[in-house]
Amino acid sequence: MWTWFHRLASPPFFFRLAERWAPWLGVAALVLLAWGWIGGLVFAPPDYQQKDAFRIIYVHVPAAAVSLSLYTLMALAGAVAVIWRMKLAECVLVATAPVGASMTVVALVTGMLWGKPMWGTYWVWDARLTSELVLLFLYLGVIGLYRAFDDPRAGARACALLAIVGVVNVPIVKYSVEWWNSLHQGSTIMKLGKPSIALEMAIPLYAAVAGTLLFCGYAILRRVQNELLWRERGTQWVRELRVGEPGR
């Protein structure tokens, strides 16, 4: 078991493992996203109050849920990078930031597009919206901080500290609708126990959440591979890979 973990931390081993599994992850993500999006757009009945505007949840909720999950992943990778100084954890940390930031942007933009017809405005300085915006700034902070360093290892360690400190914002985003009076609706789908949503609406939503999560897993794996290639450039295994790359 521990031997396998040690092998996993080896850049060439992880690169080849990701090379084998990423396409399958991508295909599974596309199938689930197609199921979720088509189910949500075509087969789910309109909401009795929000009518067809509710269909925005099939992109908004997965993006918001994934934006929080990815930040948690980034902080965990940061903790591993700080404690065990593992290069692979540093790569996961810096690879997760742009994917997480993009999902946060999707959550904010689709939320605004939902807010306009439902609330009459694109934006309010509500606890949920503001804390999600802070999440975006934290992601952008990690991206900017990493780019500010010439030494990638020192940059990744600085980012790890920012990611670990910033993780305090994750429960604030999650529970903001319960802790403060909020215009944003409370949890209906992701709450523990029985979700307050009809099954024919919920099933495509779960598929869309799973599809978005797998797609982000695919994107992170590809970015981790790039980070490993960049850091290990000039080594024997990267040169061998260059020769074996199609079209070369």
Next chain:
Amino acid sequence: MSGYAPYVWGSFGFTAMVLAWNWWAPRSRRRRILEAELDE
């Protein structure tokens, strides 16, 4: 879409664009890294 089509399609279209960028950006960077490796 009971009058909400621009909001619904706008949301799905924007999300699709972001997902496409997440697919394309790592592929493009990988190509650039390997090309730089080839030039060295």
